[in-house]
Amino acid sequence: MRVNAASLLAAIPMGTFVKADAFVVPSPLAPPTINRDGLARVPLTAAGSCGHHRMAPWSTTALEMSGGGGGGEAVSTEGTATIPDEIFNLVKSIIGAGVLSLPAGIAAFGNAPSALIPATIITTAIGAISAYTFMLIARVCKMTGATSYADCWDKTRGTKTSWIIALSSALDCFMGNLSYSMILADSIRGLLSTFSIATTRTRSLIGVTSLILLPLCLVKNLSSLAPFSLLGIMGMAYTAFAIGIRFFGGAYAAGGRFLPDVGAALQPSFGTTGASGVMSANSLILVCMLSTAYIAHFNAPRFLRELKDNTIPRFGKVTGISFGFCTAFYAAVSAMAFLTFGANCDGLILNNYSTKDLLISASRFAVAISLIFSYPLLFVGTRDGTLDLFKVPEEKRSASLLNQTTFVLLGMITALAWKLTDLSFVSSISGAVFGTALIFVFPSLMFRGAIKNLGDKATDQQKQEGRFAMIVNLIGIIVAAIGTKMSLQGSGGH
Numbered sequence: 001m002r003v004n005a006a007s008l009l010a011a012i013p014m015g016t017f018v019k020a021d022a023f024v025v026p027s028p029l030a031p032p033t034i035n036r037d038g039l040a041r042v043p044l045t046a047a048g049s050c051g052h053h054r055m056a057p058w059s060t061t062a063l064e065m066s067g068g069g070g071g072g073e074a075v076s077t078e079g080t081a082t083i084p085d086e087i088f089n090l091v092k093s094i095i096g097a098g099v100l101s102l103p104a105g106i107a108a109f110g111n112a113p114s115a116l117i118p119a120t121i122i123t124t125a126i127g128a129i130s131a132y133t134f135m136l137i138a139r140v141c142k143m144t145g146a147t148s149y150a151d152c153w154d155k156t157r158g159t160k161t162s163w164i165i166a167l168s169s170a171l172d173c174f175m176g177n178l179s180y181s182m183i184l185a186d187s188i189r190g191l192l193s194t195f196s197i198a199t200t201r202t203r204s205l206i207g208v209t210s211l212i213l214l215p216l217c218l219v220k221n222l223s224s225l226a227p228f229s230l231l232g233i234m235g236m237a238y239t240a241f242a243i244g245i246r247f248f249g250g251a252y253a254a255g256g257r258f259l260p261d262v263g264a265a266l267q268p269s270f271g272t273t274g275a276s277g278v279m280s281a282n283s284l285i286l287v288c289m290l291s292t293a294y295i296a297h298f299n300a301p302r303f304l305r306e307l308k309d310n311t312i313p314r315f316g317k318v319t320g321i322s323f324g325f326c327t328a329f330y331a332a333v334s335a336m337a338f339l340t341f342g343a344n345c346d347g348l349i350l351n352n353y354s355t356k357d358l359l360i361s362a363s364r365f366a367v368a369i370s371l372i373f374s375y376p377l378l379f380v381g382t383r384d385g386t387l388d389l390f391k392v393p394e395e396k397r398s399a400s401l402l403n404q405t406t407f408v409l410l411g412m413i414t415a416l417a418w419k420l421t422d423l424s425f426v427s428s429i430s431g432a433v434f435g436t437a438l439i440f441v442f443p444s445l446m447f448r449g450a451i452k453n454l455g456d457k458a459t460d461q462q463k464q465e466g467r468f469a470m471i472v473n474l475i476g477i478i479v480a481a482i483g484t485k486m487s488l489q490g491s492g493g494h
Helices: 005-011 083-094 097-107 113-144 149-157 159-194 201-218 223-228 231-249 275-279 283-293 297-306 312-341 358-389 399-419 423-457 460-491
Strands: none
Touching: 083 231, 083 297, 083 312, 097 113, 097 159, 097 231, 097 283, 097 312, 097 358, 097 423, 113 149, 113 275, 113 283, 113 297, 113 312, 113 423, 113 460, 149 159, 149 297, 149 423, 159 201, 159 358, 159 399, 159 423, 201 358, 201 399, 223 358, 231 312, 231 358, 275 283, 283 423, 283 460, 297 312, 297 423, 358 399, 423 460
16 A cells, blocks of 8 residues: 655655645644735644644634744733633644554554554653643743744744745645545545445545535635534544444454455454564654644644733643643554554555445545545645745735646645555655654754843753753654654555
8 A cells, every 4th residue: 555665756846845744634724814924824733633633723712824924922911712722722733634544653563462552652752742842832932922833933043044934834734735635535435435336546536636626725715614613623533433433343353244345455464563563663653643643833822822811831731631632532543443453554544444334434424524624724825835935925926826826736736645545654754754843843943042042041940951952853853864764665565
């Protein structure tokens, strides 16, 4: 199910690769806006999640992914969101379809049930680091008066390198759309098979792109899609429920009623490599996937600003509970799926289940619907971020240019989604290249810069923590380097 690395690199245009939520899974729920610098602001989550999966709310606490600028107004205490409101919205912003590739991340280094022990530890550790760096961004906002992720960078690292953040924003969205297209191609093919309609993945991809995604991406006013903001988290919740039912019910175990309907390459397979497998560098593939699954960091300044009485201790409570819940969710879902299929976990775990399994077919439908309505919201970030990088002024972005750009970018995304069939590979490589930067590297650099800017006013504790932040930075760079290598190696020959 994986493609050759050389094919991937050949298919990606020069200048495109430099992570994206790594695969972000961006969170699609609030309509994107354009800031005063002409940069797209699109809600993200984490894959995840294809994700990033991560759904942003469309209420008054709607989140934005800032592509640049930042205003200059100080982070105030005028927010109205309560702690429970913030926790709910942050969880929506993090959890996304990226969780569907995590079981394959475990299978990358282990094929015995005991592999779940280190996998759970890794999931918890990356969740803790993600929460810490999420807090770092909020603290930088408090220290500098920054109002967006990009503004944090400008005020701590300087505006000469602000293109790095703009590029990361655009590529986050691009990789998010790519992962969405891949999931939709597989999900729709599976749904059609449920109704005895035989088709290929390629036809499903072309059909959903030309008949649904293209028309939606050409729409200029996307505010009508806002009411669908809860579909993403509802779809993930139902999917977790369905995976749990099938695991505990044993429907795919030896003698299970759906097992004969599953191809040999996707049937449960277990070996003897358990917890010890974590010593393999392949375990970093899971780390890279998780780097996309937890991404919500672009939204940290907005969460801070909209929290009522936004003190750091109160914001810390929101962050701790939210990331803690997401960690438990990721660990539980990936464990149940891995214990069901073991070494044969597909990059999109729903592909392991029978197309005759109506419980899972309903999950495919829920995921497909949520991604369809999320797709155009995210695509605005891809399109406008691309125009930003080419420095096309806002006043020159005519309807004709926007349409042409839409055709080109959607064509590139669809071509890549056709060429690539393994979601876990896209998730791990984008996590290695981009996710580690957004979670490990950028926040620590910004915090270190904020401490240096304080000069003699910085306390000894702040200076010590600044050094610790650079250790996190170094870990991110190492994980990115090795994780990229292992992801590319793992793609060869498949």
